[in-house]
Amino acid sequence: MxxxxxxxxxxxxxxxxxxAMQQMLEKAGYRxxxxxxxxxxxxxxxxxxxxIADRKSRQMLHRAKxxxxxxxxxxxxxxxxxxxxxxxxxxxxxxxxxxxxxxSLPQMLEEYFQNREQAExxxxxxxxxxxxxxxxxxxxxxxxxxIKIQDGCNQFCSYCIIPYARGRIRSRRPEEILREAETLxxxxxxxLVITGIHISSYGLDMAEEERISLAELMERLDKIPxxxxxxxxxxxxxxxxxEFAGRLSRLKTVCPHFHLSLQxxxxxxxxxxxxxxxxxxxxxxxxxxxxxFDRPAITTDVIVGFPGETEAEFEETERLIxxxxxxxLHVFPYSRxxxxxxxxxxxxxxEPVKKERCGRLLALDGELSLRYRRSFLGQEAEVLMExxxxxxxxxxxxxxxxxxxxxxxxxxxxxxxxxVTGRFDCMLTDEVAKLASIKGMS
Numbered sequence: 001m002x003x004x005x006x007x008x009x010x011x012x013x014x015x016x017x018x019x020a021m022q023q024m025l026e027k028a029g030y031r032x033x034x035x036x037x038x039x040x041x042x043x044x045x046x047x048x049x050x051x052i053a054d055r056k057s058r059q060m061l062h063r064a065k066x067x068x069x070x071x072x073x074x075x076x077x078x079x080x081x082x083x084x085x086x087x088x089x090x091x092x093x094x095x096x097x098x099x100x101x102x103x104s105l106p107q108m109l110e111e112y113f114q115n116r117e118q119a120e121x122x123x124x125x126x127x128x129x130x131x132x133x134x135x136x137x138x139x140x141x142x143x144x145x146x147i148k149i150q151d152g153c154n155q156f157c158s159y160c161i162i163p164y165a166r167g168r169i170r171s172r173r174p175e176e177i178l179r180e181a182e183t184l185x186x187x188x189x190x191x192l193v194i195t196g197i198h199i200s201s202y203g204l205d206m207a208e209e210e211r212i213s214l215a216e217l218m219e220r221l222d223k224i225p226x227x228x229x230x231x232x233x234x235x236x237x238x239x240x241x242x243e244f245a246g247r248l249s250r251l252k253t254v255c256p257h258f259h260l261s262l263q264x265x266x267x268x269x270x271x272x273x274x275x276x277x278x279x280x281x282x283x284x285x286x287x288x289x290x291x292x293f294d295r296p297a298i299t300t301d302v303i304v305g306f307p308g309e310t311e312a313e314f315e316e317t318e319r320l321i322x323x324x325x326x327x328x329l330h331v332f333p334y335s336r337x338x339x340x341x342x343x344x345x346x347x348x349x350x351e352p353v354k355k356e357r358c359g360r361l362l363a364l365d366g367e368l369s370l371r372y373r374r375s376f377l378g379q380e381a382e383v384l385m386e387x388x389x390x391x392x393x394x395x396x397x398x399x400x401x402x403x404x405x406x407x408x409x410x411x412x413x414x415x416x417x418x419x420v421t422g423r424f425d426c427m428l429t430d431e432v433a434k435l436a437s438i439k440g441m442s
Contacts, residue, residue, distance in 0.1 A: 002113075004030040005039040007060055010047030012195045012233065014077060016148045018045045020134040021076070021105055028106040035064075041072045041109060046079035048165055050335035054079055058090075065092035072112050076102055078165035082339065084122050096120035099151075099166050100128045128152065128167035135176070137183050143386045143399075143417050144231075145189045149177055149217065150196035155236075157263075158274045159303065159334065159342040162197060169201045174212055174220060181224055190384055190419060191229035191255075192221070200236035214239070215247040222251040228419060229384070229402060231255045234301075237262075237277045240285035245292040255402040256296040257327075258289055263303045265320030266313035272345070273306060279320055286324050295375065297327040297403035302361060305334045305354030307345035314357050321364060327372045327403070329365040333358050366430070373405055373433060376424050383407040383422075383435055385415045391428045398432060407435040418442060 004025045008018040021043060022032055033039050042064030046057035057079040064073045074095040075087050081098040088096070095108055101121040108119060131151060139145040152169040153162055181192055194217075196202065202214040212220075221230055230253040237260050248254045264270050265279050289296045302317065321329065333354040336343045385399040388411060395411035399420070408428055409420060418441050425436035 001029060001031045002040040003033045003038070004041040004043065005033050005035040005037060005064075006043045006045070007035045007064075008045045009057055009060065010045070010049065010053065010078065012146055012193070013148055013151070013197055014045050014047060016136070016146045016195060017077070017102055017134055018043075019136050019139060021045070021102055023136055023138075024103070024106055028109075036067070038068055039071055040068070041074065042067065043074045043076060043105070046075055046077040048078040048082050048161055050337055052335060054083065061087075061090070062092045072109060074105065074109070076105070078162070081122060081125060081165045082161060084120060088118070088120070094118055096122065098122040099125070100130070100132050103132055103134060125164050125167040129170065131170040131172045133176075135180050137180075138187055139184075139189070143189070143384060144191040144193055144229075145184045146193045146195045147177060147180055147184070148172065148195055150199060150202050153198040154201065155198065155276070156274060158272065158345075159306065159337060159340055161337050161339055164339065166197050169198060169205050171202050171205050174217055177217065178220060178224070181221055181227065185224050185226040188417065190227070190417070191231060192227065193231045193233060194218070194221075195233040198236070199233055200239040215244050218248060218251060218254060222253045227253055229253055229255050231257055231404075232259070234259045234261055236260075237282045237285045240288050242288055242291075245288050249292040255404070256293040257299070257402065257404045258296055259299045259301075260285060262300040262317075262320075264306065264309075264313070265317035266309075267316075269306055269309055269313050269317075272308060273303075273342070279316070283320065283324065295403070297372070297405070298324065299328040299330070299404075300326055301330045301332065303332050303334050304357045304361060305349035307334070307342055307349065308347040309334075309349055318360065318364065321361065321368075325372070326365075326368055327405075328369050329361060331358050331361045331365065370430050373431070374427065376401070376403075376405055376433060377426065378424065380421065380423050380439075381405070381407060381435065383409075383420050385409070385418055385420055387416075389432070391432060396428070396432075406432045408432050409435050409438065415441065 008015050044060045047053040072094045075093050076097045080096050087093045100123050150171045152167045156163050203211045267278050381401045383399040385397050389398045396408040398408045421440045422435040422438035424433045426434050428434050
């Protein structure tokens with residue numbers, strides 16, 4: 001029995017695909033081992049969202065070859081797709097598989113072990129038209145499971161390489177999504193997270209007579225027996241309409257936790273980024289969510305130091321963030337990505353300026369996040385218990401509410417994977433609240 005080790009870099013979509021590849025290899029007879037252990041196959045699911053991600057991908061491939069020079073080292077995914085010409089010249093890499101060919105992994109390995117020749121399977125991103133059939137029936141050591149519903153992106157933001165790595169949008173057929181969700185619910189997963197490269201575009205590539213929207217897909221998933229929670233991945237602001245929010249608010253499983261990508265609160269920066277909304281449209285999307293949900297957790301991404309960003313433009317972003325009052329911010333300094341339009345833009349921002357602006361937003365994030373978490377003190381909440389943590393010298397079992405606020409109870413192994421209802425008593429740390437007066441569990 002050959003041994004296989006897998007390592008994931010990048011986003012939740014990559015994590016899902018790594019899990020799917022692991023299960024494919026298990027079915028093909030491989031024994032899965034940790035990545036730092038001796039193996040016959042090392043699979044690195046690469047990322048290419050930034051130049052740093054490219055470097056990390058190369059580092060992991062080289063580390064794998066050092067672990068066992070005789071092993072088959074496989075570069076899969078986004079970096080493999082956009083940098084195949086470089087990987088062909090890299091003696092550490094034996095197989096190169098693009099973003100739409102992962103299901104071919106077992107067969108390519110079989111052929112490699114017969115002839116020991118470098119091989120690749122890359123489909124030009126502009127020609128990718130089909131959704132690759134990947135699925136999972138379990139998730140390793142987790143309480144919640146991710147379900148990928150689509151791939152690709154048509155947005156072509158000026159800073160982003162992903163449309164060139166992933167290709168145009170391709171939606172997964174709803175019956176396949178429902179079948180996988182039912183399998184995972186039957187396996188005991190209480191919460192499913194809907195993920196993809198650009199889930200707001202789900203269904204737009206389908207034939208008109210077959211097309212369903214993201215809202216309709218969520219309505220179908222809501223009916224699955226045993227499923228307690230549905231959590232949406234990152235959304236485009238323009239998808240949030242009164243109709244969309246109203247439909248979701250009527251579903252028992254949908255968590256009031258919405259990640260709306262902002263990137264900048266300045267209209268002039270948004271235009272340079274080729275984002276297709278204004279700050280006012282974003283502001284209205286948040287208002288709509290708050291009309292339909294009770295204190296929804298709204299989180300976002302912000303890019304700091306985009307080419308040409310002036311102090312005044314940055315302050316527009318800062319003011320909008322404070323006005324909206326996000327639960328959490330994910331703050332990224334702009335990273336120049338070769339192959340994107342933004343990389344060639346004038347007025348690139350110096351690193352010290354990016355660092356200073358990031359620091360200001362991170363401080364604001366800490367202030368807003370703590371305020372949101374503290375608003376739940378003294379109130380009843382339902383927490384899905386997940387993992388052990390040591391807090392203030394004591395052992396706790398920690399999980400998340402439907403809003404993704406962390407709650408903790410004294411350590412009790414029997415509660416892991418269960419829903420516990422109680423009242424938030426106090427803050428153990430700035431990020432974790434203690435759940436006391438437990439009333440029920442399921």
